[in-house]
Amino acid sequence: MSTKEIKVPDIGDAKDVEVIEVLVSEGDSVNKEDSLIVVESDKATMEIPSSGAGKIKELKVKVGDKVSEGTLILIVEESGGSDKDKDDGKDKEKEDEKKPKDEGKKGEDSKDKEKQDKSDKDDDKAEKKKTADSKPKGEGKEETVKVPDIGDAKDVEVIEINVKEGDSVEKDDTLIVVEGEKATMEIPAPFAGTVKSIALKVGDKVSQGSTIGVVKSEADGEEEKSGETDQAKDENQQKSEAKGGARQSDFAAEGRGTVLHAPMPIEPGRDAPVPDYPLQRKGGDGKALHASPAIRRFARELGVNLEKITATGPKGRILKEDVQSFVKFELNRPKPTTSAAGAAPELPTIDYSKWGEIETTSLTRIQKVSSVNLHRNWITIPHVTQHDDADITEMESFRQSLKSEAEKKGIKLTPLVFVMKALVNTLKAFPTFNASLSNDGETLVLKKYWHIGIAVDTPDGLVVPVVKDVDKKSLFELSEELAEISKKARDKKLGVDAMQGSTFTISSLGGIGGTYFTPIVAWPNVAILGLSRNTMKPVWDGKEFKPRLMLPMSLSYDHRVIDGAVGARFITHLGANLNDIRRLLL
Structure with a gap:
């Protein structure tokens, strides 16, 4: 090869x-x-x-x-190097032997053509001079402005038009911005003047030579200067062509073939379009981000996202000062986040067997997954837990009255479903508890649905199936669904979808015992309610102590979202609902 x-x-x-x-x-x-x-x-x-x-x-x-x-x-x-390539090489050698004979004739033809071209150019110059002299002084000339040489790019899209009819432009002011597959380029004005018309609109496809619009150039001195520039162009072009012709003749004399593609002369005094390959061309709203390559580079060096900067430059352009101001603002303000500031310190390895006999057992799959989630939630969410007792004496009396009716339907009516209905009523009164904090820690997503996660104890560990649309279901429907998902959880038949989408969580230890505890908030929820075993307690009513059935409640919440006063009002409101279940009808 x-x-x-x-x-x-x-x-x-x-x-x-x-x-x-x-x-x-x-x-x-x-x-x-x-x-x-x-x-x-x-x-x-x-x-x-x-x-x-x-x-x-x-x-x-x-x-x-x-x-x-x-x-x-x-x-x-390069791929290749086959017999075909060798044959091609031989054919090329034969062609090269013939070329010297033909090149002499081509050289003579080239010289005759040069003489003819020179004569034609002299005539063109005389005609231009005559036309310029016949024009009235003090009037600008309207010229059509076209897309200049933009390399091999074709059918590039116009993404921005920087001028409109009637605007005055200076030489090299940006007229339009085009964007191809590999670069974005600003097309400059070739001369100063006034825009008379624009032939393009955003979204059009253009190539080299496409008409941008008509610009009326500045008068008098500018025209004379333009005439001098044209004359200089012709002289430079003649010199360039003379050198090119000589070079071409030299190649012919050496028998190396004719020059097919000579480099195009660059127009004196005119800048080429500036290519730009931005990493952030458009913002999140789909609008173009206007910033020069130098500003984009400056922003990249500082790690700044241009989408977040407010532009103060002309026509919405981002300036260096805008980037600097943004950096100063970000450095001087505390920025909330939902992630931990640092990793936990590494724990030392301990040999427990040196103190006595041990046995090592593996955690269940559920315990392994839960341990990761619980650790994340504990270290990333600033927890506050408030405790209170709810008087559920009347609620329990109402539940007992419905017990026989529920048994006829094959349903076990538990206190938990009453708590779920009362909880939804309180969540509607305090919507920040039925929400999630965004990952950047700056916005709160308020949810208009009420899906309650219920922590269920299984032999393999704790799982949290979700009862959806609690506000739309009756006490009997909730009891039936709760019994069904609890059975599935213990039989390991819960699907992934059944454990997703909760807006609030309840962890109930009422069937086991205890008084108060600190439940860990289940992210992305911002709060969780812990329930302990209800007990009879003497409660002073202002005249005497009376036995009342009290339910211990423990409310943990994300302190970034919920203040202590709001937390206290929430648990008090919930306690009032449980104390008099008729409040749910209000």
Whole structure:
């Protein structure tokens, strides 16, 4: 296989530009026009495409290197090297033997053509001078402005029009911004003047030579200057063509063939379009982010997201001062987050067997998953727990009156379903408890549905199935569903969907015992209610002590979202609902 050196092509007047990204590695296969590296200068960021196809044998640049036109990027092994290539080589040698005979004749024809072209150009110059002299002084000339040479880009999209009819523009002011697959370019005005019409709109496709609009150039002095510039252009072009012709004749004399593609002369005094390959071209709302390549580079170095910056420059452009102001603001304000500030310290390994006999057993799968989630929730959520007792004497009397009716339907009516209905009523009165905190810690998602997670104790560990739309279900429906999901949890038949989507959680230890405890908030919820075993207690009614059935409640909540006063009001409101279940009808 033959090898080929891939070098940096013509990149304008840019020299010693920095390689900021290498897009390939040794052993990769590349096709022609595939991007190899990304370079960045003070004015632009550009992708350098491959001029050949093959397998990368050796990479010659790395991130941080400085490159210019002609710098070796890599060496590729070109596919080929077959008998066909050898035959092609022989055919080429035969053609080369014939070429010297034909080149002499071509050289004579070329000289005759040069004389004819020169005569035609002299006539054109005389005609231009005559036309210019006949024009009245003090009037500008209306000229059609077209898209200049933009490399091999074709049918690029117009993403921004920076001027409108009647605007005055200076030379090199940006007229439009176009965006291709590899770069975004600003197309400048070739001269100063007044915009008479715009032939494009956002979304149009343009290529080299496409009409942008009509601009009326400035009068008198500008025209004279333009005439002098045109004359200088013609002289430079003649010199360039003379050198090109001589070079072409030299190639012909040496028998190396005719030059088919000579480099196009760059128009004096005119800047080429500025390419830009932004990482953040559009904001979250779909609107374009206007910032120069230098500003984008400055923002990247500081790690700033341009979408969050308020632009103060002309036409909504982001300035360097805007980036600096944003950084100062972010550094000087405390920023809430939902993640831990740092990892927990590593615990030392202990040999427990040196103190006596031990037995090692593995945690169940549920315990392993739960331990990770519980640890995350405990260290990332600042917990506050408030305790209170609810008088459920009347509620329990009402439940007992419905017990026989529930048994006829094959349903076990537990106190938990009453608590669920009372809880939804309180959640509607305090919507911040039925919410989730966004990951950036700056917004609260208020939910308009009420799905209650119920912690169920199983032999393998704690699981939390979700009873959905509690507000739409009766006490009997809730009892039936609660019994069903509890059985599935203990039989390990709960699906993943059955344990997702809760807006609030209840952890009930009433059937086991205890008084108060601190339940851990189940993220992404912001609160959890713990219930302990209800007991008869003497309660002073203002005249005497009376036996009342009291339910111990423990409410834990995320202190970033809920203040202590709001937490106290919530648990008091819930206690009032449980004390008089008729309040749910209000």
